[in-house]
Amino acid sequence: MAATLPPPRLLPSGDSAITVEFSRNIDDAANRRVLALDRAMAAEPVTGVTETVPTYRSLLVHYDPEQIDFDKLGEKILALAQRPVPATTKTRRWRIPVVYGGEQGIDLEDVAKTLNTTPDEIVARHVAGDYRVAMIGFTPGWSYLSGLAESLHMPRRQNPRLLTPAGTISIGGVQTGIQCLAGPSGWHLLGRTAVRTYQLHRDPIFLLEPGDNVTFTAVDAKTFAEQDRAAESGEFIAEQIAS
Amino acid sequence: MSKLVIASIGPASSVQDGGRPGAQRYGLVPSGAMDRLALAAANTLVGNEPFTAAVEVGPFGAKFNARGGAVRVALAGAPRNADIAGRAMASDTSATLADGETLTLGFARGGSFSYLAIEGGIAGEPMFGSLAVNARAGLGSPYPRPLQAGDELQTKAASGAPEQRIELPAATDAPIRVVWGPQDDEFADETKKLFVDSEWKISAISDRMGYRLEGPVLRHLHGHNIVSDGTVNGSLQVPGNGQPIVLMPDRGTSGGYPKIATVISADLGRFAQIPAGRAFRFRAVSMAEAQAEARKFAVLLRTLPERLRAIEGVDLNIDALHDANVAGHAVSAVDAGTWHAESLADIAGPD
Numbered sequence: 001m002a003a004t005l006p007p008p009r010l011l012p013s014g015d016s017a018i019t020v021e022f023s024r025n026i027d028d029a030a031n032r033r034v035l036a037l038d039r040a041m042a043a044e045p046v047t048g049v050t051e052t053v054p055t056y057r058s059l060l061v062h063y064d065p066e067q068i069d070f071d072k073l074g075e076k077i078l079a080l081a082q083r084p085v086p087a088t089t090k091t092r093r094w095r096i097p098v099v100y101g102g103e104q105g106i107d108l109e110d111v112a113k114t115l116n117t118t119p120d121e122i123v124a125r126h127v128a129g130d131y132r133v134a135m136i137g138f139t140p141g142w143s144y145l146s147g148l149a150e151s152l153h154m155p156r157r158q159n160p161r162l163l164t165p166a167g168t169i170s171i172g173g174v175q176t177g178i179q180c181l182a183g184p185s186g187w188h189l190l191g192r193t194a195v196r197t198y199q200l201h202r203d204p205i206f207l208l209e210p211g212d213n214v215t216f217t218a219v220d221a222k223t224f225a226e227q228d229r230a231a232e233s234g235e236f237i238a239e240q241i242a243s
Numbered sequence: 244m245s246k247l248v249i250a251s252i253g254p255a256s257s258v259q260d261g262g263r264p265g266a267q268r269y270g271l272v273p274s275g276a277m278d279r280l281a282l283a284a285a286n287t288l289v290g291n292e293p294f295t296a297a298v299e300v301g302p303f304g305a306k307f308n309a310r311g312g313a314v315r316v317a318l319a320g321a322p323r324n325a326d327i328a329g330r331a332m333a334s335d336t337s338a339t340l341a342d343g344e345t346l347t348l349g350f351a352r353g354g355s356f357s358y359l360a361i362e363g364g365i366a367g368e369p370m371f372g373s374l375a376v377n378a379r380a381g382l383g384s385p386y387p388r389p390l391q392a393g394d395e396l397q398t399k400a401a402s403g404a405p406e407q408r409i410e411l412p413a414a415t416d417a418p419i420r421v422v423w424g425p426q427d428d429e430f431a432d433e434t435k436k437l438f439v440d441s442e443w444k445i446s447a448i449s450d451r452m453g454y455r456l457e458g459p460v461l462r463h464l465h466g467h468n469i470v471s472d473g474t475v476n477g478s479l480q481v482p483g484n485g486q487p488i489v490l491m492p493d494r495g496t497s498g499g500y501p502k503i504a505t506v507i508s509a510d511l512g513r514f515a516q517i518p519a520g521r522a523f524r525f526r527a528v529s530m531a532e533a534q535a536e537a538r539k540f541a542v543l544l545r546t547l548p549e550r551l552r553a554i555e556g557v558d559l560n561i562d563a564l565h566d567a568n569v570a571g572h573a574v575s576a577v578d579a580g581t582w583h584a585e586s587l588a589d590i591a592g593p594d
Contacts, residue, residue, distance in 0.1 A: 011425035014505035015533035017475045019425040026470050038268075053267045053473040055497055060473025062264070065508075065534040066541050137471060137497030140271045140380045144471075181379065198269065200370065200381060206269040 005033070008058075008081050010074045015065050020077055021058040026174055028146060030057045031134045035211045036085040037077070046076050054210045055135045056144065091132075093213040095239040096178065098169050098191040099224035100126070105191035111171070114154060123218055125149050126169075126190060131176065131214040136206075141180030141198030143208050148176045160186030167192040167228075169216070178208075194227035195238045202234045215241075245312035247361065247396045250345065253303025255450065257389045258365060258396075259358075261294030263373035263382075267473070267496045274375040274382070274492050277356050277451065278512035280544065281320035284409050285360035287547040288317030288337040290402075296367065296374040298359040298390065302351045302518075307359070309340035313401035315362035316346065319409070321354025321516055336408040336554060337362075339401050354516040363399030377493060410550045412543070418526035419514045421479065421504040422533045426469060429501035430481075434461050435527075438487075438503060442522040446486075449519065451493040460485035463501060471499040477506030477514070491515065507533040509540035 011019040020037065023030035038054045041061070048067030053060040063073055100123045101108040112119045131145035148171060156172045164170070164185040170177055172187030179185060180197040193216075197207045208214070219227070231237045259282065262275020276282035276299055283293035298305075302321070317337040318325055325332040328344040334357075340346055351357060367374040367384030376383030386394055427435060437459050446455035467483040474480070478490040480500040489506060490498070506514050507528065517523055528536075 012422050012505070012530055013425050013473070013475050013502070014422060014477050015507050015509075015530065015537045017473075019472060021425070021472070024470065051264055051267055053496060055472045056470050058472045060267075060475075062267075062475070065537045069534055070530050135471070135497065136268065136270045137473070138270055138495040140266075140269060142270050183379070198271075198380075206266070206271075210268060 005082060005084070007078055008033070008037075010077065011058075012070060013060060015070075017060055017062045018070065018073060018077065019058050019060055020081065023057040026056050026134075026146070031132075031146060032085050033081070034059050036083070037081050038210065040080045040083055041077075044080070046073065048073065053137075055137060056146070091211050091213055092209070093215070093241050094208065095215050095217055095241050096193050096195050097219040097223070097227060097237065098127075098193045098216050099219055099221050100169075100191035102221065104165075104221070104224065105169070105189055107170075107188040108190050111152075111154065111188050111190065115151070122152070122190065125152050126171075126176070127216045127218055129176070129215070131216075133208050133210050133212045133214060134175075135210055136197075136208065139179075139181050139183055141178075141196070141206060141208070143178040143180075143197055143214075145176045145178070145214055146174075148174055152176075154188065156186040157188065160184055164189060165192060167194060167196070169193055178214075192224065193237075194224055194231040195236070196231050199231075199234070207236060207238060244366075245314045245342075245398055245400045246310050247314055247316075247340075247346075247398065248308045248310050249390055249392055249394045249396070250306035250308050251392050252305040252390050252394075253301050254389060255301030255303075256305060257299055257376035257378075257451075258296050258367070258383060258386070259299040259375045260296040260373055262375050262492060263371035266371060270496050271371070271380060272377065272492070272494055272496050273373075274377040274451075275373070276358065276375075276512075277492060277515035278320055278358070280411070280512045280540075281356070281516075282358045282360070283544050283547055284335060284411055285317045285319040285358040287551065288319070288335070288407055288409055289315055289360050289362035290404065291360060291362065291364055293544060293547065295360065295364045297361065297365070298396070300348060300351075300357045300359055302355050304350055305348045307340075307346045307348075309342055309344050309346075310395075311342065313339055313341050313403075314398060315339045315401035315404070317360045317362075318348075318357055319360075319411075320357035321351035323351050323357055324349035333408070335411060337406045339403075339406070351518075353518060355518060356516065361396065361398045362401060362404075366397035379493070406554045407551045408554050409547065410552060415513070416523070418524040419510050419517075420507045420528045420533065420536070421477075421525050422507060422530055423504050423527055424502070425472070425505075426501040427503050429463055429465060429469070430461065430503050431464055435503070437461065439525055439527050442524060444522055445517055445519045447519045451491055453488040453490050453494060454514075456487045456489065458486070461487060461503065467500055469499055469501050471497040474498045474502070475505060477508065477511050478502045479504045479506065489514065507536055509533075509536040 170187035262273035
């Protein structure tokens with residue numbers, strides 16, 4: 001008999017959304033439950049639910065209070081959250097090329113110094129990782145990946161940069177990430193990818209889904225430049241590989 | 244085809260509609276009008292669907308020229324002086340510009356955003372079902388950025404329908420209502436009491452991403468970093484300096500600061516219109532009350548056509564005089580002048 005899963009906390013986010021919280025921390029088991037509940041709510045839609053937004057540790061459920069109220073929706077969510085989390089779910093796996101260091105990864109050398117090793121070793125550790133898209137958030141396509149090796153954990157920068165380039169691959173805390181659009185970031189910039197996780201006028205516009213698996217592969221600057229041109233004209237560049 | 248050509252326009256003005264919900268799981272925020280009731284009222288006046296794209300005019304003035312034919316428009320939201328070729332136009336009314344005429348809008352008085360709806364809507368290419376501008380994501384049509392002088396908004400020729408006014412519920416200065424959560428347990432009871440017992444002001448450094456508040460410092464129980472979770476319009480997040488930021492329609496879809504409370508959906512538009520520097524208060528209400536208000540607000544939006552009235556000569560004159568400041572309103576350049584379009588990006592980065 002399966003053990004009863006601890007129920008998530010139902011936290012009000014105003015009158016039209018519920019935060020379904022499985023953990024307060026970055027927690028792989030909690031993230032799996034978030035993604036499982038997200039899939040369950042897609043498979044068995046609850047009347048009045050308009051949109052679900054998975055994050056590391058919670059699922060934000062947007063709803064229409066004209067169609068269902070907080071208490072009734074909460075009951076339905078708790079029932080769905082009691083379903084056992086599937087041990088293996090079919091997920092896609094992507095290989096994403098990255099040019100590390102130099103002008104495309106201006107923090108690589110400092111990261112190596114801070115962690116008492118060489119830039120090559122940092123790259124080796126980063127490409128050795130097997131990552132999962134834990135959430136996509138903040139700005140379009142910004143993909144937060146779980147699974148960063150402990151030997152790459154380090155605090156974020158004291159002073160966030162106001163502008164970091166599109167396609168930046170960075171690490172911060174216990175996470176690594178793929179940043180699609182240029183924007184602010186307090187993470188350490190290891191490199192860049194030509195892959196656009198968000199690109200208008202391409203099908204699909206959003207390449208990655210929460211729950212997808214990701215590995216990185218190192219490419220040189222010349223390859224990056226070629227891939228960047230191809231990506232601009234709509235090519236995925238990211239390779240989908242067998243799981 | 245008729246068009247409105249923008250002769251001049253201040254910052255923080257853009258094409259907005261009901262927004263594009265549905266892709267927040269990919270980090271794409273819906274955007275859309277800051278004051279949904281005002282957008283819907285303006286559209287209703289010219290016979291459009293309530294969330295048709297319109298011009299969201301920021302706190303400063305603007306001038307529009309009709310070209311290629313007559314253009315019928317309506318104005319709602321923040322009160323401001325308006326005239327068409329010298330004929331006063333009141334808020335919450337429709338009016339028609341003859342070909343070649345100019346509509347001149349003054350500074351907002353006692354509010355921030357007005358909505359200029361255009362009969363027949365604005366021609367554009369919807370992305371995710373919306374023309375709303377989200378400049379960071381490169382979205383919005385006909386221009387994926389705030390409006391500038393020289394921009395042209397294509398529309399249909401005016402129908403010649405009689406002009407109308409709309410009777411909206413009376414404006415109120417009542418406290419902005421919130422429900423606690425999702426992270427009010429990150430704050431001591433005294434801090435929550437301080438939040439609802441204090442006067443607050445909206446900082447001049449505010450924009451469509453978020454309104455920064457000025458008031459007492461709200462201290463966290465366990466520090467200001469939480470693991471990112473989802474945000475909504477009206478999320479009241481409290482960063483390290485203890486000065487809350489209310490997230491608005493161009494917010495990040497996730498955020499890593501504790502959220503003490505959330506503005507109820509029925510009060511969001513009213514909150515968006517509070518001018519920078521004016522004191523106001525919050526009041527915590529129950530979930531039941533918040534949801535009852537949300538349902539009442541939805542009914543109000545659906546029944547706007549029942550609030551339309553024919554414009555009679557006398558009414559028009561009184562409204563026009565009132566709006567032209569003969570009836571005791573002083574034009575407040577301060578309201579508009581203190582409101583800047585600076586980015587919140589520096590404090591709202593990923594975490």
